[in-house]
């Protein structure tokens with residue numbers, strides 16, 4: 001028994017969709033909690049004006065009745081209100097009438113650092129928009145909606161996931177992050193940063209060492225690395241461990257099976273070890289620049305400047321919400337694999353039985 005997720009939708013198309021399979025029946029989903037995560041994803045200091053243009057909310061097309069899952073595929077929809085401004089440009093069907101609105105002109109100026117160049121070569125497009133519409137981070141709204149469902153499942157077994165921006169443009173204080181964002185905006189430049197995520201309440205033994213693809217550290221790293229603009233992932237003390245001696249690298253075990261430190265970030269041999277799960281994700285500066293980099297016009301083959309389009313200066317706080325959703329999703333998947341059950345109460349009971357079985361050796365932190 002595992003969770004499955006398929007997402008669909010273009011940035012300026014009609015909607016973003018997430019189909020979640022493998023959920024137990026009877027899980028209560030709080031619509032306001034999903035909407036709250038969608039709203040949080042749109043916030044942050046360096047975001048583009050689009051975020052003010054629309055407030056994402058979730059609709060459900062299947063799998064839910066009176067706020068509880070049915071144990072059938074759950075279809076979540078986030079409508080793109082901005083689609084109304086792209087009636088011709090993003091019409092799913094051959095558009096009728098005179099071209100009007102946004103997206104009418106073909107994009108032929110690939111941005112270094114984006115999907116544009118490889119995307120059109122790979123798929124044989126003649127308009128970069130056909131690649132960037134899906135490559136854009138807009139579709140993380142669907143992942144955040146699915147992540148909110150994962151959080152609801154995790155909450156039933158006492159697991160909580162929270163992420164925050166710990167560094168923006170090299171700055172680590174709120175005032176510093178804000179100032180450097182203003183500075184970058186003025187310079188028509190962009191910034192990256194670092195997000196830290198902490199999951200508490202996971203019991204020891206989610207994930208497995210049995211096969212590489214089972215290892216939860218690998219699964220978490222892969223899911224974070226696959227988020228747009230993420231270029232590095234650390235588990236626990238990560239790269240710093242490479243510079244230490246063994247005596248200072250591991251987490252000594254005390255009676256009660258608690259650890260004195262958490263350098264491993266709660267993950268050993270691809271399994272949770274009962275300590276908080278801690279990861280960090282590094283985000284590169286966003287590739288759409290108001291002062292564009294050199295590129296080539298694909299229509300002429302001549303040197304040109306890259307596409308300039310409405311864009312964020314930095315989106316590290318938004319990344320935190322996306323990272324939170326991704327980690328919640330992967331932990332919920334691992335919990336589903338370990339505890340099974342057709343009804344959520346079965347899963348909760350299996351979790352309780354497991355905690356009871358290991359209780360002579362391991363007790364959850366107070």
Ligand SMILES: Cc1cc2nc3c(=O)[nH]c(=O)nc-3n(C[C@H](O)[C@H](O)[C@H](O)COP(=O)(O)O)c2cc1C
Nearest residue numbers: 114135136137228229286287288311312315318319
């Ligand atoms: C929350 C979030 C917002 C983003 N906003 C923008 C943006 O406004 N402009 C932009 O060029 N890239 C933005 N990106 C990054 C691009 O989507 C990403 O760099 C691009 O798809 C290429 O993928 P890669 O960086 O993973 O190689 C954003 C990424 C995230 C996670």
